[in-house]
Amino acid sequence: MPRWLLFTACLIVAALAGWSMWRALPAPEAPIADPVVTSEAGVRSDVSLVAIEPVMRAEDYASSEAFAARLRTYLQAAQTSGLLTPRSIAVFPEHAGTWLVASDAPRAVYRADTVTGAMTALVAANPVNFTGSYMQSRELDRMAAAIFRMRAVSMAEGYQQVFSGLAAEFRITIVAGSIVLPGADVEDGQLRTDTRAALENVSAVFAPDGSLHARLARKVYPIPSEAGFTAGAMVEELPVFDTPAGRLGVLICADSWHPDVYSALAGSDLLAVPAFLQPGNVWDAPWGGYVTPWPDDVDRGDAGRLTEGEAWATHALAGRLADTSARAGITAFMGGSLWEMGSDGAALAVNANGIHSAQRTSGGQVTALWIQD
Template sequence: MPKLAFALFALILLGGLWGIYRTPPAPIVGGELELAEITPAASGNSPHLVAIQPWMRTRDYRSAATLEHRLDAYLSEARDAGLLASGSIVVMPEHIGTWLVAADAPAASFSAGTTTGAMTHLILANPLPFAAAFLRSNEADRMAAAVFRMRGDRMARDYQRVFAHLAERNAITLVGGSIVLPEPQVRDGRLIAGNGPLYNVSAVFHADGSIDPALVRKVHPIPDEAGFTAAATVDNLPVFDTPSGRLGVLICADSWHPDVYAALREGGAGIIAVPAYLQPSGVWDQPWGGYTTGWPDDVDPAVMARHTEGDAWMSYSLADRLFSTDARWGATAFMRGALWNLGSDGANILVAGDTAWIAGQLDGASISALPLPASRP
């Protein structure tokens, strides 16, 4: 009997310790926005195309609520600057939703020095769900795929909640950056994760907080994503109706390829938004490493030696390729900051008419904007 009592006590103790280990850290909200630059509003009450380049920290993903609070602070700055008039379109950066994979993870995930360490603690806190997801994953990077598949339902719910709130609160069209989800779809107004391949996707949220039923899937994943995300087809690239015109969305590397611009031109896009994420830190001024997603026929590989990374973004991405469409306005929004051991680089790029320019600050957060025509009735 004493042995049985001891065994029961040990099980209770271990269960309690495991429960403590699995407890997420207390949310931390607020803190310096690192906002280095904000574009002043055009005269009058014009709608704007706004690129938000936030400075993100690991702690901003402790919960969906902390992420919403952080992003709302940037939107408040844009609103106070007069940039969020009726008809404004706001672009968030690539992968701004992806790190919701860590929301409500154990405290150890947020004190880990690397993303690998953070995900290891997430796995240890959820061994059975991870094992089930691992058995259903056959991607090259099976571990990463299993983590995102395990968290897919929760991530889809949190992502929609955060960005729907932000869009409705500010009465804007919001391009919700991007998020990695398994076979996502919008059903009856709700974003849900499926059971198929993982995609890097972007959703557009309307001014009433509703999510558009059409999702943008990345067509040209970079090598770091290709191990666990699938490539979409250009045939399914949507164009969205907004109060300020037809909107096309291209996720980061897609903005370097002519096939996607042809699809947006066919869809009648007059405005193009590009959520982007660039690594590592300091790469913007370094020699360009060339396309990692396959060279398009209209770019000679010999030009690689003549460009920095920043030059290449201006020469072969939205800043130049928008002119191959009927679109007149475009914006690329980069994510900055330091998430675990991940660096970041880039600066917002704006295009209006036949002019393109770098609008953001490299070493901080930026809110960059250009005026759009008055909203349609």
């Protein structure tokens, strides 16, 4: 064999060996949990809406076990504070499940400084699967769509496993934030995906026995950062869920700003909004206005006049509950800074007595609103 050919072969073998070792490196351990602040509004009863606002870090998505362990600390805090009953509904934030796209990935994914860096590491670790998914994707943001498609099956399995387990462990109803999946549906009690279908931002509801409700809440109004790879659902597709606490409607983040979504959920006793607000430190900044179609019932002059937090209290769930059949509702926001994606927000709980806003802190929060039968 010619020396140059032998040398080339050795280089290829060395490169493949190095790539395999790099790909197999485990993720770093998740950091110690932040203190969890609990608060409550109303007179204690058998029914509570509980906003779970975890501080999440990249390492929390290293595996389903790490993800479950982080979320469990918040439910344990709620339980210790006496905020959970068999008729409680715990609401997790939007995209709580989406970052399971990074589950069981190489260490480089969790050490990346940015979302782009993490995505690049995921692609490098799965070049063949990514190529197939990329060829299948036709969305504007083709790379993001391909990554979610190639990880869809494991994401759906981890999402259901974790939230089903937590619902059964604490014997409560759980609104499991949301997750981006292609062709998501429920078949025979299992969350299924179809990589040939469009990606959607969906939310699942789990009963106190851990079972998955037969339908999913789907986001109708994707915001610009999602619109490049997710499709909006039809408002007529939105379900109302039967729970031990009453009939529940789920509006994913921006949907809570639109009156037609509330009309579709007529007959709901309670409303839950999983939310995700970017960037960090925006809550007290001037509100920039709608990034989805502007409803006719909103004064355009409020843009710049209201702060972001005031706009959430005026034009989203807290300001719209009185025009619905629901007795109460709660909005839960994500905390932390995943891959330098800052987030902001503080839980908003609302009923006929007014709005209860959680204190903003740098740590995780649990906020309960007690409902009178």
